[in-house]
Amino acid sequence: MYKVAVIQFPGSNREYELVHDTFSSVGMHAELFRWNRKDTDTLRSFDAYALPGGFSYQDRVRAGVVAAKDKLMKILAEEAEKGKPILGICNGCQILAEAGLVPQIYDNEVSMGLAPNAGKQNGQTVRTGFISDWYNMKSTARKGRSFANYLVEEGEIFPVPIAHAEGRFRMSDEVLREMEVNGQIIFTYCDQEGNVSEEYPVNPNGSTKSIAGVSNKRGNVVAIMPHPEAANQLFQIPLDISEAKQEAWGNYDKMEGPGPTRRIFESVRAYLEEMK
Amino acid sequence: MITLYRKLKIPDPEAVTARNTLKDYSLRRLDKMEEFSIDADDDVLKSAVSYLYNPNEHFYLVNTGNGTRGNEKAFDVNYDARIRVETEEDPMTITVLNVLRGRYGHGSKIRNVRRKVVWGVVFQEGETDIYGKADEMARTLFANPVFQRYEVSV
Numbered sequence: 179m180y181k182v183a184v185i186q187f188p189g190s191n192r193e194y195e196l197v198h199d200t201f202s203s204v205g206m207h208a209e210l211f212r213w214n215r216k217d218t219d220t221l222r223s224f225d226a227y228a229l230p231g232g233f234s235y236q237d238r239v240r241a242g243v244v245a246a247k248d249k250l251m252k253i254l255a256e257e258a259e260k261g262k263p264i265l266g267i268c269n270g271c272q273i274l275a276e277a278g279l280v281p282q283i284y285d286n287e288v289s290m291g292l293a294p295n296a297g298k299q300n301g302q303t304v305r306t307g308f309i310s311d312w313y314n315m316k317s318t319a320r321k322g323r324s325f326a327n328y329l330v331e332e333g334e335i336f337p338v339p340i341a342h343a344e345g346r347f348r349m350s351d352e353v354l355r356e357m358e359v360n361g362q363i364i365f366t367y368c369d370q371e372g373n374v375s376e377e378y379p380v381n382p383n384g385s386t387k388s389i390a391g392v393s394n395k396r397g398n399v400v401a402i403m404p405h406p407e408a409a410n411q412l413f414q415i416p417l418d419i420s421e422a423k424q425e426a427w428g429n430y431d432k433m434e435g436p437g438p439t440r441r442i443f444e445s446v447r448a449y450l451e452e453m454k
Numbered sequence: 455m456i457t458l459y460r461k462l463k464i465p466d467p468e469a470v471t472a473r474n475t476l477k478d479y480s481l482r483r484l485d486k487m488e489e490f491s492i493d494a495d496d497d498v499l500k501s502a503v504s505y506l507y508n509p510n511e512h513f514y515l516v517n518t519g520n521g522t523r524g525n526e527k528a529f530d531v532n533y534d535a536r537i538r539v540e541t542e543e544d545p546m547t548i549t550v551l552n553v554l555r556g557r558y559g560h561g562s563k564i565r566n567v568r569r570k571v572v573w574g575v576v577f578q579e580g581e582t583d584i585y586g587k588a589d590e591m592a593r594t595l596f597a598n599p600v601f602q603r604y605e606v607s608v
Binding site: 239291306307384 | 471545598599600
């Protein structure tokens with residue numbers, strides 16, 4: 179059974195969902211790996227890694243930057259070199275960006291940032307601060323471009339919750355161009371029909387090109403600001419946005435069944451099987 | 455135009471964490487403060503300043519160009535280097551502007567507000583290349599090169 183290390187820093191959040199529900203739902207075994215363990219080399223024995231959401235080190239200085247300097251991140255960088263998958267969600271996404279593991283256009287140099295939210299309409303900032311709500315994202319890369327969309331068709335739409343104050347993807351025009359050419363923009367915010375707009379509220383935080391998730395060049399490190407682990411089971415989805423849940427209402431087994439983002443976690447497993 | 459400096463009266467937890475993160479540098483002291491530059495008509499400056507600090511929480515210092523007032527002793531530190539970091543579209547600046555113009559009713563009398571986070575650094579004695587070290591600290595920790603600008607003064 180594939181083993182996933184879920185890295186816990188002080189201030190991590192939703193790590194227990196990843197450990198107890200998310201990865202086990204696709205037949206993988208996940209373990210919590212605390213940042214202060216002495217046997218850090220044990221980390222190398224895992225097949226895959228997940229950096230959960232939350233507020234590592236209370237977001238001090240800048241979200242994700244303190245955790246990005248942790249010695250565990252050096253090990254993750256080395257394991258990523260071997261092709262092992264690393265998934266960063268929300269704060270994990272910020273950590274990967276601050277560690278330079280995404281987008282990795284210039285080796286591990288920091289060339290992307292998750293800036294404070296600034297949702298825009300007609301060029302004016304209309305929304306700042308913490309946003310916690312359900313939005314839609316769609317796969318904008320070809321199927322199999324990264325481990326996170328290994329089984330996901332281009333254009334597939336996922337309702338997902340976001341919960342962050344610093345989630346606005348920013349990079350230079352040059353880095354953006356490289357990412358577009360390489361197909362590293364994996365997920366993009368969209369409306370329910372899949373239409374992408376850079377305007378608030380479709381693009382809730384003002385991200386460049388409405389980016390919601392990116393990968394490194396190789397496709398084995400993926401950083402996503404929305405929370406796919408919170409849409410992995412049907413019961414997690416708000417009733418008013420899911421016809422599937424409305425149909426399943428009152429049926430325990432169906433309610434415990436797969437949510438829309440299950441495909442992303444099934445993709446992790448499929449990628450590992452292919453790597454074997 | 456006035457400049458307001460504020461810092462916590464208690465030890466700043468961000469400065470403590472930053473110092474721990476920068477443990478490879480020979481730091482004797484690392485302080486964090488905020489610098490607000492307020493461009494406004496004279497008759498609303500007092501109101502703007504009072505909004506930006508809480509006397510129970512902060513030490514503050516106001517520089518009007520003709521002198522200073524406030525908790526001068528708390529800011530009387532001889533730093534080897536200061537690293538000033540400004541964030542693009544800083545949500546706090548946007549909020550402060552909106553509150554002063556809208557809720558406080560000062561409207562166009564508030565022309566602009568800018569905020570920088572200032573890190574005051576004192577190195578251990580004998581440290582050489584203070585500018586280079588401070589610049590490296592800024593690049594390593596204090597400023598993301600994509601959406602934050604920084605300047606180092608020694």
